[in-house]
Amino acid sequence: MPKSLPIHPDDVRKPGFVEFDPIPLCQYNGTVKSELGKYTAEALVNIYRDMVIIRTFELMLDEVKKKAQYGGIPYDHRGPAHLSIGQEASAVGQAFLLSVDDHIFGSHRSHGEILAKGLSAIEKLDEGTLEGIMKSYLDGATLAVVEKAAKGTVRSVAMDYLLYGTLAEIFGREAGFNMGMGGSMHAFFTPFGVFPNNAIVGGSGDISVGAALYKKVNHKPGIVICNIGDGALGCGPVWEGLCFATMDQFKTLWDEAHRGGLPYIINFVNNFYGMGGQPVGETMGFNVLARVGAGLTPDQMHAERVDGYNPLAVVDAIARKKQIIEAGDGPVLLDTLTYRYTGHSPSDA
Ligand SMILES: Cc1ncc(C[n+]2csc(CCOP(=O)(O)OP(=O)(O)O)c2C)c(N)n1
Ligand SMILES: [Mg+2]
Structure with a gap:
């Protein structure tokens, strides 16, 4: 690796302009009908099924938190439960194409991401492998x-x-x-590629970059996705992670066997809230979150806003972004639009 890079005054002092490319916003226009060639009918039904499972799981948690019972069974859960009711399609669409070699990291609001990724893994793994995982994980304590x-x-x-x-x-x-x-905010299940979510807002923003670096250095298969809130973009670790992830040296200076961008997607789960504050119009100035990609690299981190209410739009985005990463052109920034229908947590009206 060279210790110095020449800076030519003639080049850097030239008058000119920094140019930006348009950033795509919700450009997907497929329909269930137009996609039928790409998906089996069963796969489409399973996408809906997984969204319903997540919604039901979290409605149950909501009732447990608010009424200390569910289905007539009393239960007092003292711990946290930040629900993602309304955000299911963004999680299920993302997980659809991912394998267990693709690793996700999350936030305080990641139950849906854990279930979506797990359900996707269960569809893809053969029964012998599934059985092996369940029998060996924690020596079968959960399975028992x-x-x-x-x-x-x-x-x-x-x-x-x-x-x-x-x-x-x-x-x-x-x-x-x-x-x-x-607990709710640090759960994980690595056999399905589910890495810990994180109570520290922005905490996964740099940990996940380390995971992507590990994959790159060790030629491991798969990509890393950091699922993080729009409010988290105001946190230092996220910016440190973004700066590390986009360093020029990966593409310019690393030895040929390792050259290329990190296999990494930072996915902002954009629900328009950071607790009671609103990033757009109040606590941030980006207006459109995907804009941020334009400030980080000449390829604008391939930033794009995706309609996270349409699981097929999210599947489509992940498919295209995986190709970019496979070509060594990562990392990628996604602004996945969604909305939470419930309070910040069940204790918040
Ligand atoms: C470092 C840190 N600061 C503050 C908090 C308190 N807190 C918990 S969630 C949250 C808002 C996060 O907003 P966002 O990242 O958009 O995620 P969302 O809740 O919308 O899913 C805050 C400020 C925290 N947990 N960690
Ligand atoms: Mg938010």
Whole structure:
């Protein structure tokens, strides 16, 4: 790696302008009908099914938090539960094409992302692999509880396993995916490529870049996606992560075997709220979040706003951005539009 890079006064002192390219906003215009060649009917139904599972899971949590019961079963959950009711399509669309080698990191509001990624993994893994994961993870402690009631195929047991392991973790139970020590805001399940979410707003913004760097240095397959809030863009670690992720040297100076951009997508789950504050119009100045990509690299981080209310638009965006990353042209910035229908948390009206 050279220790010096020549700076030519003739070049850098030339008059001119920095030019920007238009940033696409919600350009996807497919329909279920026009996409039928790309998806099986079953896949389309499963996209809807997964959104309903997430919605139901979180409506249950909402009721547990607000009424200390669900379906007549009393339960007092003292811990946090930041719900993503309204944001399901953005999570399910993102997870659709991802494999277990693709790793996601999240925020305080990531139950939906965990379930979507897990459900996608369960669709893709063969039954033997699924069984192996469930039997070996925590020496089968989570499976031992699930097996008492779960019936049916390996895949349907795996779905119960995912829901139970996540819920038990949120409730701080020993049979949860992280033995109850992570809870709602630090849950993870690495066999499905689900890495920890994070109570520190912006915290995943730099941790995830380290994960992408690990993949790159070690030639590991897959990409890393950081799912983070629009409000988090006001946090220092996110900017540190963005600056690290976009360093020129990956594309200019690294040895040929490692040259190319990081396999990384920073995905802003843009729900227009940062707690009670509103980034657009109040606490930030970008107006359109995707604009930020234009300030970071000449390729504008391939930034784009995606309609996170349409799962097919999100699948389409992930497919295109994966190609960019595979060509060594990452990283990528996504501004995925969504909205949360409930308060910041169930204690917030
Ligand atoms: C470093 C830090 N500052 C403040 C908080 C308190 N806090 C929790 S969530 C939140 C708002 C985050 O907004 P955003 O990133 O848009 O995520 P959203 O809640 O909308 O999903 C704040 C300020 C925190 N958890 N961590
Ligand atoms: Mg937000």
